[in-house]
Amino acid sequence: MDLHVVDALATPTERAAVDAVLDPEIGAVRGGWDGGLRDMALDGRAAHGGHEARSRRDLLLPALHALNDRIGWISRPGLGYICRRLTVPPAEAYGVATFYALLSTVKRPPAVAHVCDDMACRMAGAEDVCRDLERELGPAGDPTPGTGATWLRSPCLGLCERAPAVLFTIAGDPPLRAAVGPVDAPEIVRRLNNDGAGDTRASAQNGNGETAPSDERLASLRRSIPQAGGPGLRLLARVGRIDPTSLVDFLATDGYAALRKAIDLGPRRVVEEVTIAEVLGRGGAGFPAGRKWAAAAASTGLPKYIVCNADEAEPGTFKDRAILEEDPFSLVEAMTIAGFATGAEKGYLYIRGEYPLGEARMANAIDLARDAGYLGADVMGAGFAFDIEIRRGGGAYIAGEGTALFESIEGKRAEPRNKAARSTTAGLFQRPTAVNNVETLVNIPGIILGGGTEYATLGTAKSTGHKLFSVSGHVERPGVYESEFGITIHDLIELAGGVPGGRAIKAVNLGGAAGVFVGPDALHMPLTFEDAKEAGATLGAGAVVVFDETTDLLDILRRIAQFFRDESCGQCVPCRVGTVRQEELLARLMAGQPRGSIADELDLLNDLGGVLRDASICGLGMTANDALSSGLRLQGVLA
């Protein structure tokens, strides 16, 4: 494993960008072997390295982000410099850099518009936006002459309620990132030409950049979270009522009351309450959080970790974003409770790279909490330590898979592991780890304050508590909705204002790309884990995408097939090849050129689905066929 990169040395700009991330963690450059200038007096006769240097491999992705943020791409000299400083072979680091869609290993302009063309945005005219951009700026990825800008297509940005959406990434010092919607092509061009700058930052998705509660802000917020400020909310209770950047506001609304009570109860009782509450994981798998915490608490290995999975990349899913942006302290508090209950002193919050505002709000909340003694060596003076580090994803859907997320934090390609051991025994860094979804965690303070027994009375017997739903597509008021478990699809759609123009519903997608399509006959289905299972459907993470009778569902299915082809990590053959074959099949159907009869094609798709389900390592491959199969079965899709 050769560590040499023979290219030119990194520029001072590239080095400074990388050093800004690495120096606070591993100290400044020591000498030539460490990436600095060669000094024979220092470097000629002895050097330290090895495990000490390699021990911070987990800083690889942050360093790559820093370089990409600063100059817009991963230059080879810049990559070489990172490798020197972290003792990572360039071939491995290159493998990591090429894994993440937001990082570019080919030179590209500093200003990039990532245009979402996924389900909701597609229905809102994303293809028109792309066509116009192609006319204005040239083909996707090509630098526009003179402007230093380009545009790219993107999978779901998690801004479905404001479709069509775009994520601007503008490299520089400081770099700028902002997700915006709805937009059209002229608006995108205008912002790119203005270098995006302050303009883009101010138009971050919720409101006008002001954070203090106001009628104006509440109105703006309700475009994303229509129930904001309303009654009966447990998970969204603070949204619109507090300034999400203010710890004072948080404390004034029962903030940290749950942690205080948890400390009084002690770790064992906390785990008991969570277990009694029977709260199931909200990330899609529905695993009982209490069992996970109990297993992590019982694991003897140290250190232990809490990981919050905020890599919300399932198409059509954006409910965690509401929490990250509007009630960040409650997630900090919940993670701290998890650390206290399981004996972990370190938490990682892994946020997808497409959520710049959520990341900024979380970073602010963590800093303020630490300054006020709610994080750190002695949390609330209670004698236990806990702190949180944010890790930014790089644009990889698969990183949301629990073990792939561990790999990503560890500085590797986000490829799922073979599940030889439970993560509560050997998770992040092969240590005991409790990994929970954002929404799962923000249920915890309520459970602690009200008690697990009270919580278990909410919802249904097997799906307790409240649930956040991401409702998008053909509804009057798309957005994040909170409801007790048990609301029917129909009632949820009504809550979102129903279908515009009173048009008929052709299909509803539950759970996003990894979910399924159901037809109008299923609208009476209560949205619970058990009812979905009984109907052969899934809740996933609570995405509900509504398609009216005018929708070209085949086009949507083709986009989903393309999504899986793009997002398959490629390490196992059934998924790597199967997702390609599926997309080819969909393309043939769309072109009206089935191989053999349509029935033959459906047989083939069914066959592919069996292989994907049986032989893939992880959930991505196992579910990559479900939406396609269920969608094609619906009446009227294959005329």
Add this chain to the structure above:
Amino acid sequence: MRRGARLIAIDPRRTSSAEWADLWLGLDVGSDIALANAMGREIIAAGLANEGFIARATSGFEAYRDKVEPYTLEYAERETGVPAAAIREAAHAYATADTALLCWTLGITEHHNAVDNVLALISLALLTGHIGKWGSGINPLRGQNNVQGGGDMGALPDRLPGFQHVENDALRAPFDRAWGVAVPQDRGWHLSAMFDAMDRGDLKALYVIGENPIQSEADRHRTERILRGLDFMVVQDIFLTATAEVADVVLPAAAAWAESEGTVTNSERRVQRVRKALEPPDGARDDLWIVLELARRMGHDWGTPSAEAVWNELRGLSSAHAGMSYARLEAEDGLHWPCYDETHPGEPFLHSRLWADPVVGSRAPFVPVDHAPPVDRLDGEFPMRLTTGRRLDSYNTGVQTGPLRFPGRKGETLDLCPEDIERYDLAEGEVVRIVSRRGEVEAPVRADHSLRPGLAFMTMHFQDDVAVNNLTIDATDPKSGTAEFKATAIRIEKLGASPRPEREAGQPARSLRP
């Protein structure tokens, strides 16, 4: 290492391995004993020696302690160039590790005092008890898959098959009985002694099997003159090597790893089966067939035994191999010798006897040795130290790797650190003349950050293009016969700076590559 094992690399160059190491000590070429003795002294002085092990299992500790006493860290820093603190760190890390392994290759053994270098390392293992137990030991890493096996089978001047000493009457007698002849009682010559004998005219005919001495021996001029002066030379090889080209008879051989049946023995003494997968090309013959046929034509019909029959004959003559049937080698994925009978499991730790109480057999002796710098001294005329070695994509003289194409291969270069390139006013790629006290070659300059000022590096892979062994010294270790390939004094001349001398006769530019 991924599971936490720490690595200390001691190498004049900061190699790729050194970059992975937790600690690298960049010592001067040929100062290994100064470093090892200083580590030994530090271990003793710091009270880190394994006194119980020393008392029970070793002999000669007092003499060793007295010998290393002058080797202070300060002395070692002067002799090796490595900061005293780094030497101390290495000594403490080695001594205090639960388990520790010393591995080395030709950087230790291609010196005029090769055996002394090894003895200095053995003393460190004895001093700390890092020997004969799980995870510990001393291990010369072999450059070929069957170096160990060749020696075990008697391809040494003083050994019979089974590593049995030829001068020991009791060990020799079974061979006399089995073969029906009187095996010569005296040891033969090792390689360097053979060349001396050929030079004197005492050795007139040579049978070379799988070796390319014209390009692999130090001081190529002398080697070539000697081989060309022989009455008769046979070369048996899978390639038409440079040595084969000057032979009287060439016997094309089958490849031992794919076209023959047999066994190999690796560095951990594990005997493994090798199986035939391909028919050799037309005209190429199995080594065994060739030897049997030679014998037959010399009047000794040994029949046509299979490889397994030959192996079973060895098992009858070498108690260390007696238990290793082909069936067991197959079923148990190889076995470590000694393996005395069919029920013996083999012995993974050769020196585990040292941990028995009392020790089984004789105690392990400390053999104190002194530092002696390289023979080829640096001076005003030859101020640079050249060390030779290998690159990842090539193998030894290139016979086996030369014909293969690798994208990264660069051909022979004189590798210098960037500082020296600047000091000598050179440019990368510039062809320079490299002159030693024995000869000179020309090669392009390449920058290599793993080197430091005063230290140059070349390989021996491209001898057809650049005969690096024109430069090297044949100062050999009296005990092992190995030449000091690792330490040559050179100077670098810019071309055009002085008139270019004519090439000496007998040095044609040859290429075996298609």
